[in-house]
Amino acid sequence: MTDSTSLADWRDDIFAALKAADIRQVGYVPDAGHSRLIERVHADPQFRAASLTTEEEGIALAAGAWLGGQRAALLMQSSGVGNCINMLSLAKACRFPLTMLVTMRGEWAEFNPWQVAMGSKTQAALELMDVLVYRVEEAASAGETVAAALDIAFNGSLATAVLLSQRLIGAKRWVK
Amino acid sequence: MSGRGSNQKRLDRRAAIRVLLDGRGDLLVVTGLGSTTYDAASVADDERNFYLWGAMGGAAMVGLGLAIARPDRPVLVVTGDGDMLMGLGSLATVGVQSPPNLAIAVFDNGRYAETGMQPSHTDNTVELTGVARSCGIEAVFDIADEPALSDFARQVQLKERTLFARVAIYADEPPRVLPPRDGVLLKNRFRRATGVE
Numbered sequence: 001m002t003d004s005t006s007l008a009d010w011r012d013d014i015f016a017a018l019k020a021a022d023i024r025q026v027g028y029v030p031d032a033g034h035s036r037l038i039e040r041v042h043a044d045p046q047f048r049a050a051s052l053t054t055e056e057e058g059i060a061l062a063a064g065a066w067l068g069g070q071r072a073a074l075l076m077q078s079s080g081v082g083n084c085i086n087m088l089s090l091a092k093a094c095r096f097p098l099t100m101l102v103t104m105r106g107e108w109a110e111f112n113p114w115q116v117a118m119g120s121k122t123q124a125a126l127e128l129m130d131v132l133v134y135r136v137e138e139a140a141s142a143g144e145t146v147a148a149a150l151d152i153a154f155n156g157s158l159a160t161a162v163l164l165s166q167r168l169i170g171a172k173r174w175v176k
Numbered sequence: 177m178s179g180r181g182s183n184q185k186r187l188d189r190r191a192a193i194r195v196l197l198d199g200r201g202d203l204l205v206v207t208g209l210g211s212t213t214y215d216a217a218s219v220a221d222d223e224r225n226f227y228l229w230g231a232m233g234g235a236a237m238v239g240l241g242l243a244i245a246r247p248d249r250p251v252l253v254v255t256g257d258g259d260m261l262m263g264l265g266s267l268a269t270v271g272v273q274s275p276p277n278l279a280i281a282v283f284d285n286g287r288y289a290e291t292g293m294q295p296s297h298t299d300n301t302v303e304l305t306g307v308a309r310s311c312g313i314e315a316v317f318d319i320a321d322e323p324a325l326s327d328f329a330r331q332v333q334l335k336e337r338t339l340f341a342r343v344a345i346y347a348d349e350p351p352r353v354l355p356p357r358d359g360v361l362l363k364n365r366f367r368r369a370t371g372v373e
Contacts, residue, residue: 025244048244050273053265060234060266064206064241067226067363069372072241090231090238094359 010136010168011036013143014101018073019046021150025065026050027058028075033103033169037075055080056087063096071154074100078107078122078163079115088129091159098159099150100131108166111174123163131159136168185320189215189283189345195325196254196281197222201333204242204370208235208255210290212283216254217355223369229357233262236280240270243278246370250277250332257284257298264307270338271312279332279339280308285347293347308340320344 015037018026026041027050028034041047052058055076062072076084081102091098106112106119118125126133134149136142142164149160193215197205205225207213212235213227226242228235239253260267260282270278286299298304308316315337319325328341356362367373 025241048273050240050244050269053268056233057237057263057266057269060231060237060263061241063234064238064243065245066241067238067366067372068204068242068245068370069367070241070245087231087234090228090234090359093230094363096363 010139010142012040014146015040017143017147017150019044020147021154022071023073023150024048024070025061025072026075027052027061027072029055029058029077029080031075031077031103032172033077033164034075034101037101055083058100059084059087059090059098062098063090063094066096071097073150074098076100076102078102078104078119081122081125081161082118085125085129088131088159092130095157096159097153097157098131099146099153100161101146101164102161103164103169104166105172106166109171110166111172119166126161129159131161133161133163135163135165137165139168142168184344186344186346187320187322187325189285189348190218190350191322192283192325192343192345193219193254195322196252196329196332202249203332204246204249204251206235206239206242206251206253208232208253208259210256210258211349212254212256212259213355214350214352215283218350218353221355223365225355226362226366227355227357229359232259233266235259236263236266236270239278239280240266240273240275243275244273247275247277247335249370250279250335252332253278253280255280255282256289257282257286257296257304258288258290260304261297261302267308267311267313267340271308274312274338276337277335279328279341281328281341281343283345284342285345287347289347289349304342305340308342313338313340315339317341318344
């Protein structure tokens with residue numbers, strides 16, 4: 001596990017990509033892998049951070065933001081992708097630009113088998129709904145991959161997701 | 177029970193939507209799928225209406241994102257009890273965010289009108305006004321007559337605090353008025369009409 005107080009790392013590169021893309025609203029359901037990003041978004045007045053009760057709220061939030069001329073991004077864990085499926089029809093039917101940053105569970109040294117069911121199908125589920133999916137395995141490519149996904153989403157009015165692999169984030173430690 | 181024979185006071189839904197949208201000024205409107213979309217279209221197919229034709233449970237959150245992005249404009253979500261019940265958690269998110277320019281009006285007939293008038297939970301134990309209050313929305317109204325609805329419509333224009341109204345309506349099905357259902361068209365014309373594109 002990376003200490004969230006350590007020096008700049010891939011999480012800060014993602015934060016920089018969100019800032020550079022003029023993202024204004026960030027909807028999230030908390031995940032340990034996103035915790036540093038969530039802290040930084042809350043601390044920066046460029047962003048309005050919205051904690052959500054379920055991830056599908058974020059798809060609708062991002063649509064409303066775009067109707068009002070603002071750009072939004074969503075942060076969630078892989079299990080939350082399953083909660084979004086029908087709401088993704090909003091993005092698809094209206095061609096709303098959308099970028100979901102998804103921290104993966106259930107794919108690398110996972111302790112909890114309940115995470116594997118959704119984690120192993122996250123990419124397939126997104127692709128079934130015509131979301132463009134990019135994966136990040138190496139810390140060095142996190143910032144540029146998020147920046148590229150945001151570019152494609154807002155240049156082309158397309159739905160995109162960046163899957164941040166569990167190997168990158170570090171498997172959750174259950175027994176300390 | 178919610179029918180015309182009920183003793184409880186209720187409003188005609190098409191009369192209610194006219195109270196909310198006549199003289200709307202620069203109001204931005206989001207409607208939930210089904211009857212509230214037809215209701216809004218029955219007043220006028222205004223380009224500043226964003227009609228949901230699907231995405232059930234999403235109306236309040238579309239309104240929230242829009243209200244945050246456009247603090248200069250009043251934003252009104254008009255949706256039904258079925259959509260609100262599916263997105264009940266979004267009332268919690270709205271309560272936490274509480275943008276002062278967001279108002280939510282739920283046309284409550286206690287029925288899933290689109291699918292055959294099956295009873296919804298608001299016909300049973302659930303009081304949406306209590307849910308909204310518990311979520312931290314401070315201005316909550318239970319409305320069953322036109323003067324109260326007119327007063328709510330006036331407050332929507334003030335943009336002073338997040339508003340929630342449960343509007344009791346009869347469980348009937350007035351003739352459908354169908355606005356465009358091409359989502360890309362609805363999105364693009366809304367953005368053009370409101371000056372963000």
